Amino acid sequence: MRLIVRQDYEEVASYVAYYVKERINQFQPTPERPFVLGLATGSSPILVYHKLVDFYAAGQVSFENVVTFNTDEYVGLPKDHPQSYHTFMWNHLFKHVNIKKENVHILDGNANNLDEECRKFEAEIAKLGGIELFLGGIGPDGHIAFNEPGSSLTSRTRVKTLAYETIIANARFFGGDISRVPKLALTVGVATVMDAREVMIVITGAHKSLALAKCVEEGVNHMWTVSAIQMHPKGLIVCDEDATLELHVKTVKYFKSIEHVHHSIIGKHNLGLQGNLLRNMVDTNQAAKRRRRLMLQSLLNDEDEKLEDEEEDEAQKAATAAVEEAGKKRKRSNSTYWEEKSALLDVNP
Numbered sequence: 001m002r003l004i005v006r007q008d009y010e011e012v013a014s015y016v017a018y019y020v021k022e023r024i025n026q027f028q029p030t031p032e033r034p035f036v037l038g039l040a041t042g043s044s045p046i047l048v049y050h051k052l053v054d055f056y057a058a059g060q061v062s063f064e065n066v067v068t069f070n071t072d073e074y075v076g077l078p079k080d081h082p083q084s085y086h087t088f089m090w091n092h093l094f095k096h097v098n099i100k101k102e103n104v105h106i107l108d109g110n111a112n113n114l115d116e117e118c119r120k121f122e123a124e125i126a127k128l129g130g131i132e133l134f135l136g137g138i139g140p141d142g143h144i145a146f147n148e149p150g151s152s153l154t155s156r157t158r159v160k161t162l163a164y165e166t167i168i169a170n171a172r173f174f175g176g177d178i179s180r181v182p183k184l185a186l187t188v189g190v191a192t193v194m195d196a197r198e199v200m201i202v203i204t205g206a207h208k209s210l211a212l213a214k215c216v217e218e219g220v221n222h223m224w225t226v227s228a229i230q231m232h233p234k235g236l237i238v239c240d241e242d243a244t245l246e247l248h249v250k251t252v253k254y255f256k257s258i259e260h261v262h263h264s265i266i267g268k269h270n271l272g273l274q275g276n277l278l279r280n281m282v283d284t285n286q287a288a289k290r291r292r293r294l295m296l297q298s299l300l301n302d303e304d305e306k307l308e309d310e311e312e313d314e315a316q317k318a319a320t321a322a323v324e325e326a327g328k329k330r331k332r333s334n335s336t337y338w339e340e341k342s343a344l345l346d347v348n349p
């Protein structure tokens with residue numbers, strides 16, 4: 001498992017959005033071989049979606065051959081209800097990009113036969129050969145999708161009763177009134193998420209720091225369902241500094257050092273998106289020179305910043321600049337959405 005620590009929510013969102021964009025582009029999806037992406041709702045991915053919309057507006061990514069599957073949906077809430085996950089996904093992402101309607105999969109919480117709806121959802125995923133990248137968030141109790149504490153780690157898409165803590169946490173979307181929060185939801189299972197070829201979880205805020213510590217430093221446990229990521233060969237958690245509050249200092253230092261050491265010794269340009277070594281690009285002479293220079297610098301007690309300057313990824317800088325430009329130019333079509341977003345981000349659940 002990799003743990004990427006960034007300063008704050010904004011930096012986490014930039015990292016994740018860039019990552020998703022690059023994975024789609026590297027995959028080179030076609031209608032016959034689409035990129036299958038798992039997506040979540042909640043406040044954690046909102047800024048990621050905003051940045052993906054900006055990448056799309058800047059011509060840096062296309063969703064034409066992207067197929068999506070969403071983690072969950074409330075039972076009994078009309079699709080067009082302002083708090084349904086259908087409304088959320090269309091307002092925050094889908095209606096701003098070129099995704100095809102038929103490529104979007106969100107569970108129908110109003111289906112006549114809910115069990116059948118869940119079975120069909122799993123079958124659709126399987127038909128497409130599984131999910132390539134699952135982007136998720138967690139609740140403060142460590143639940144992934146709506147897999148509440150005690151959910152089976154081998155669970156599949158099904159109807160789930162929401163935990164009291166989740167109902168309280170989500171009441172912020174229903175005017176703070178817990179009686180208005182639906183008590184049932186359809187959700188992908190833990191195994192549905194873990195079957196994806198890559199799982200990326202966004203965890204931000206001090207209120208999720210206990211869940212992060214349980215997930216990273218303790219055992220795989222159905223009381224913290226996100227901890228199942230420990231068993232995944234390509235699990236990636238992207239968190240902010242606040243979320244690390246309950247982790248041991250040595251844990252945080254270790255995961256940070258992985259990134260730092262790899263960049264310093266191997267060179268950022270020799271590392272793939274998933275931390276893999278781009279063998280063809282490694283020039284052993286260059287690597288030896290770098291090692292010598294590093295050694296000299298540490299002897300001379302030089303500042304680390306000098307090294308980091310050289311390692312800046314020019315492509316990412318250019319991409320970010322273009323996106324910022326597009327973001328400025330683009331007139332947001334749905335202003336209430338941005339008001340809603342700020343409201344969500346201001347609330348401390």
Ligand SMILES: N[C@@H]1[C@@H](O)[C@H](O)[C@@H](COP(=O)(O)O)O[C@@H]1O
Nearest residue numbers: 040042043044137138139145146
């Ligand atoms: N079912 C959703 C989850 O999929 C989401 O990860 C979680 C976190 O929400 P937030 O990101 O707003 O903290 O909220 C809900 O419970």
